[in-house]
Amino acid sequence: MSEYIKPLPVIKPWSKKFWEAARQHKLIMQKCNDCGKLIFYPRKVCPFCWSASVGWTDVSGKARVRTMTTTIAGVEQAFIPDLPYVLAIVELEEGVRMMTNIVECRPEDVKIGMEVAVTFRDCTEQISLPVFKLV
Amino acid sequence: MSKGKIAIVGIGEVPTGWYPDRHEWDIIYDSCMEAVRDAGIDKNDVEGVLCSPAVGQPKLDSELVFGKLPEEIGLKGCKDIASVNAGGATSANLLRMAEHWINSGIAKIILLMHATKYSSIDPNYLIQTFATAGMSMEWEYPFGTTYNGMIAMATQRFMHENNITAEEMASIPVAFRKWAELDPNAMFRKPLTVEKTLSTRMISTPLHSMECNMLADGGAALVVTSPEIAKKICKNPVYKLGEGGRYCQATVTQRTDDLMARMYREAAAVAFKQAGLSIKDMNILELYCAYPLLMPVLLVTLGVCKDGKEAVRFIAEGNTWPGGKLPCSTIGDALSRGHTGSGVGFAYLVETVRQLMGKAGDRQVKNCKYVMMNCAGGSGMNMIFEIFGRKL
Numbered sequence: 144m145s146e147y148i149k150p151l152p153v154i155k156p157w158s159k160k161f162w163e164a165a166r167q168h169k170l171i172m173q174k175c176n177d178c179g180k181l182i183f184y185p186r187k188v189c190p191f192c193w194s195a196s197v198g199w200t201d202v203s204g205k206a207r208v209r210t211m212t213t214t215i216a217g218v219e220q221a222f223i224p225d226l227p228y229v230l231a232i233v234e235l236e237e238g239v240r241m242m243t244n245i246v247e248c249r250p251e252d253v254k255i256g257m258e259v260a261v262t263f264r265d266c267t268e269q270i271s272l273p274v275f276k277l278v
Numbered sequence: 279m280s281k282g283k284i285a286i287v288g289i290g291e292v293p294t295g296w297y298p299d300r301h302e303w304d305i306i307y308d309s310c311m312e313a314v315r316d317a318g319i320d321k322n323d324v325e326g327v328l329c330s331p332a333v334g335q336p337k338l339d340s341e342l343v344f345g346k347l348p349e350e351i352g353l354k355g356c357k358d359i360a361s362v363n364a365g366g367a368t369s370a371n372l373l374r375m376a377e378h379w380i381n382s383g384i385a386k387i388i389l390l391m392h393a394t395k396y397s398s399i400d401p402n403y404l405i406q407t408f409a410t411a412g413m414s415m416e417w418e419y420p421f422g423t424t425y426n427g428m429i430a431m432a433t434q435r436f437m438h439e440n441n442i443t444a445e446e447m448a449s450i451p452v453a454f455r456k457w458a459e460l461d462p463n464a465m466f467r468k469p470l471t472v473e474k475t476l477s478t479r480m481i482s483t484p485l486h487s488m489e490c491n492m493l494a495d496g497g498a499a500l501v502v503t504s505p506e507i508a509k510k511i512c513k514n515p516v517y518k519l520g521e522g523g524r525y526c527q528a529t530v531t532q533r534t535d536d537l538m539a540r541m542y543r544e545a546a547a548v549a550f551k552q553a554g555l556s557i558k559d560m561n562i563l564e565l566y567c568a569y570p571l572l573m574p575v576l577l578v579t580l581g582v583c584k585d586g587k588e589a590v591r592f593i594a595e596g597n598t599w600p601g602g603k604l605p606c607s608t609i610g611d612a613l614s615r616g617h618t619g620s621g622v623g624f625a626y627l628v629e630t631v632r633q634l635m636g637k638a639g640d641r642q643v644k645n646c647k648y649v650m651m652n653c654a655g656g657s658g659m660n661m662i663f664e665i666f667g668r669k670l
Contacts, residue, residue: 149422153415184417184529212430213483214422217490219406222422230427232531240531242418255438272420
């Protein structure tokens with residue numbers, strides 16, 4: 144793997160499991176064992192009911208494009224080789240929204256409402272970023 | 279915070295621009311001295327100083343936080359100093375703090391200030407600063423977020439939901455520029471058209487460079503006091519009549535569909551209720567937008583227009599321009615004025631006072647009695663509306 148120069152996620156203790164799963168190319172979400180709500184991004188306690196009993200659940204990785212932009216200029220040097228890239232907010236089937244990139248496509252082909260599926264960008268030995276591709 | 283507990287009696291401003299050879303403290307001296315002189319007080323009457331953060335300028339920020347200002351410019355009567363940082367919502371929060379200091383007897387006359395100097399900072403450092411300021415380092419930044427990108431995504435969604443064209447969106451920078459053409463303190467003053475806007479470089483779809491703001495240098499200062507003192511020392515003080523704010527979540531993915539609209543409406547309703555006024559009473563809306571999108575969104579929030587489509591048309595038809603039915607953003611917003619970090623809210627506050635004091639020159643809106651302004655922090659973590667007037 145060539146050296147990854149872009150910023151890596153600064154990981155909090157309670158999101159470690161998310162990133163460990165992502166490295167195994169699995170998308171998981173925190174779920175409150177008390178109120179049953181899905182939690183994204185991961186928290187130390189459930190942000191809905193403050194229960195300390197929070198677990199993890201697999202999610203489908205199927206989503207729709209909520210909105211997106213093709214980034215063309217005005218980025219940090221580390222992102223310049225990637226230009227143009229699609230920055231997007233997707234909404235998972237399960238109702239959770241994530242910031243991500245839409246990859247493996249021509250940027251102009253991405254439209255609001257399109258179906259996408261999770262895939263993973265292997266950045267380092269420890270980190271894979273969940274990104275999405277058109278289905 | 280209740281109605282009319284604070285008055286603004288003096289303003290000072292260094293025009294927004296690009297001054298690579300000018301020291302940041304030169305900007306501070308000039309804006310602060312101008313505000314004190316404008317208030318007609320002695321410099322030693324200033325009993326408190328409240329500073330806004332110098333975003334992306336850690337050295338200057340540290341100097342301000344650790345009390346350099348009163349010593350440097352010789353405010354011998356200063357009893358205390360503090361910095362308040364709420365990002366782009368700083369100006370409103372400085373006024374809140376000032377109101378508390380005044381009403382609790384900490385200080386009778388307070389100087390509020392902002393200064394920013396970006397022109398001598400490495401552009402790559404600035405890009406990084408703003409790519410990380412207010413962004414989640416875990417859930418946003420690794421994907422290549424920028425402020426342009428964040429607003430571009432919100433704009434894309436707004437255009438999609440309201441069936442708005444690129445030409446219609448491009449009428450908004452034009453509306454801003456109409457005011458900047460008349461503003462000697464604005465950075466970009468040449469006439470602008472929809473065609474010209476759309477011919478500029480695409481930065482982050484659908485935003486062209488003319489739809490993104492440019493970082494700039496600048497500074498502003500205001501002298502504030504109690505209404506009782508204001509009436510004695512100033513012939514045309516400006517009073518804060520109402521204020522409402524709401525938090526909207528820090529990370530954009532956490533903002534559900536109706537959350538921002540609801541929070542914005544609540545914030546505005548609180549401000550109107552406190553002032554005992556309605557949108558119909560406002561002579562100017564000083565809408566701090568930073569990008570085109572917020573102008574139509576706020577016109578809908580405030581009930582001026584029924585939806586986004588109507589709001590964009592309202593702007594395109596010239597209703598917010600000089601001489602229009604409802605003058606808006608009379609400094610030309612950050613797009614034409616230049617973006618000074620936490621300073622744009624300050625520029626709007628100074629302009630609000632100017633308009634109400636009748637000192638806005640070519641931009642003066644006749645019989646201006648009430649002005650509403652707004653400010654917000656980060657990528658929209660909150661929204662604060664404030665209403666100002668000439669009479670309590």
